[in-house]
Amino acid sequence: MAHHKSAKKRIRRNxxxxxxxxxxxxxxxxxxxxxxxxxxxxxxxxxxxAMQIAEPEMARGAQLGVLHKNTAARKVSRLTARIKAL
Structure with missing residues (x-):
């Protein structure tokens, strides 16, 4: 358990x-x-x-650090390639 005020705040923020x-x-x-x-x-x-909604959401997630930027780019790339193949 945290004892310092800053450590307790960090737990709340996390x-x-x-x-x-x-x-x-x-x-x-x-x-x-x-x-x-x-x-x-x-x-x-x-x-x-659906891709027009998903792509900006993935980019935003990458920008905010929820997803790695390469992961987001890879997912977008693979999905667009599958759409193009239809």
Whole structure:
């Protein structure tokens, strides 16, 4: 257990950030799943529409440090390649 005032504050802040970051990661996963669901069905228009929502969300996650920037770029690249292949 933390004894210093600053350490106690850091524990509170870490807990609050974990909630925000977890929500952001969950939102990113949801949007990516929507793109993949449209790809599995073969609906290119729905996949493009879902990708237009998912891509900025992944970029924002990378910018804020929730996702590594290369991970976000790789996911975007692979999803766009799959959409293009339809």
């Amino acid at each position: 807990a609050a950030r974990a909630i925000v970051n977890g929500a952001r990661i969950g939102r990113i996963r949801t949007y990516v799943k929507k793109v993949e669901a449209a790809l599995n069905v073969g609906d290119k228009d729905a996949a493009l529409a």
